Amino acid sequence: MAKLKSLIGKLKDKASEGKAGMVHALRPNTRSLHLALLKSTTHNCTKPPADDCVAAVISYSGSRRYAPATVSAVLSRLQDTRDACVAAKSLIILHKIIKPDHNLNREFYIKDHHFIYSEGRNNLKINNFRDHSSHLTLELSPWIRWYVRYLDCLSSAYRVLGYFPNFTSYSKERAVEKNRVSSYKTGYLVHQTGFVVSFFECICQRPENPALYQNKIVDGIRELVAQDYFSVMPLVMVRLEVLNERLTKPDLGYTGSDELGPVLVRLEQTKEKMIGFSWRCKVLVEDFWFRGKGIER
Known part of the structure; x- marks a missing residue:
């Protein structure tokens, strides 16, 4: 067959x-x-x-x-x-x-x-996509349904953030990004952070990895998603750092954390589902979650 x-x-x-x-x-x-x-x-x-x-x-x-x-x-x-x-x-x-x-x-x-x-x-109308023709296509079907949602979330994240600079957590570009983000109003900064957390949540909703059959197409999808995750992570770190500075310094004009608190809770809830990507950039991942825990709520 x-x-x-x-x-x-x-x-x-x-x-x-x-x-x-x-x-x-x-x-x-x-x-x-x-x-x-x-x-x-x-x-x-x-x-x-x-x-x-x-x-x-x-x-x-x-x-x-x-x-x-x-x-x-x-x-x-x-x-x-x-x-x-x-x-x-x-x-x-x-x-x-x-x-x-x-x-x-x-x-x-x-x-x-x-x-x-x-x-x-959904313009593509493939929410119910299912291909029964083989074991491999059955494995691919839920990934296709999820991948459509993921790409929409990714393109929306691009629109909200304006652009995705390609930088590591300790590069000069990070300082430039922080300077840019520091000019944002706090409410908008929290909104941006919440939107990126939604992007993380979408990644967490990915299907389980194929258990019985090796699927190289799924591996290719996971690799692309992992690259996105590591590209977005420094952007979240910068925003959390700026928000934390405003929380800990009342003279900056922001003393409450009612809006940020729920966002941080949602972010923490994505941690376990992201473990599958952590082996790629262990130092970046550990630094990211350490900084997240250090923010006042």
């Missing part, structure tokens, strides 16, 4: 490439984009998208001219499939497109374009 599914998948991939070649014959740039997308979202469930094919798709997202077309192509691919392998790979590509380190023009559509949700509605 598995070999038959693999053969059918390969035939579908070849047919899709042939169709794309004919449809976009008169538009070579768009044709190249769609062919790269098809090659990176094959029906093969044994491995995540090929790096070179994904890089080809992402290269179009860096162009202000082709960025909307790139996003639309990925979303269309995702919307039109009921195959878990294709859907998961499409979401991985979308994730890489909206990551700051991959897309120089992300503000162009992160700010003005709702990828997945608008007015509280």
Whole structure:
């Protein structure tokens, strides 16, 4: 059965490439984009998208001219499939497109374009996505349903924070970020912190890791999410540090912690579910939770 599914998948991939070649014959740039997308979202469930094919798709997202077309192509691919392998790979590509380190023009559509949700509605309509065709696709299905929510939360976090600087907890960029954050009003700073905590909570809602079957696509998703987690963590640390300074120094104009207290409680509740990522950046993680405990409530 598995070999038959693999053969059918390969035939579908070849047919899709042939169709794309004919449809976009008169538009070579768009044709190249769609062919790269098809090659990176094959029906093969044994491995995540090929790096070179994904890089080809992402290269179009860096162009202000082709960025909307790139996003639309990925979303269309995702919307039109009921195959878990294709859907998961499409979401991985979308994730890489909206990551700051991959897309120089992300503000162009992160700010003005709702990828997945608008007015509280799921534009992709895959809340009930389920692929019963194999054990691997059954494992992938809950990850797809969760991944859609996660990417929406991630893009919203980008909008709220303004940008995601790439810095470590002890770099010069951290001092620049603290100086920027220090100019914010306290209420807005608490709001930002609460929103990032919501992002952590979304990560905590991820499905359990596959128990019986090794799933490299799930491993690829977890790796991307872990990278996001470690990118956001220093931003939270800076905001908590500024808020703590305002709490401990009444002359700064903020003496109460009624708004911040519940946010810190929610943050603490995410700690246990984040342990699975802690081995990657142990010093950063330990420092983060130590600083969080030191804030007055």
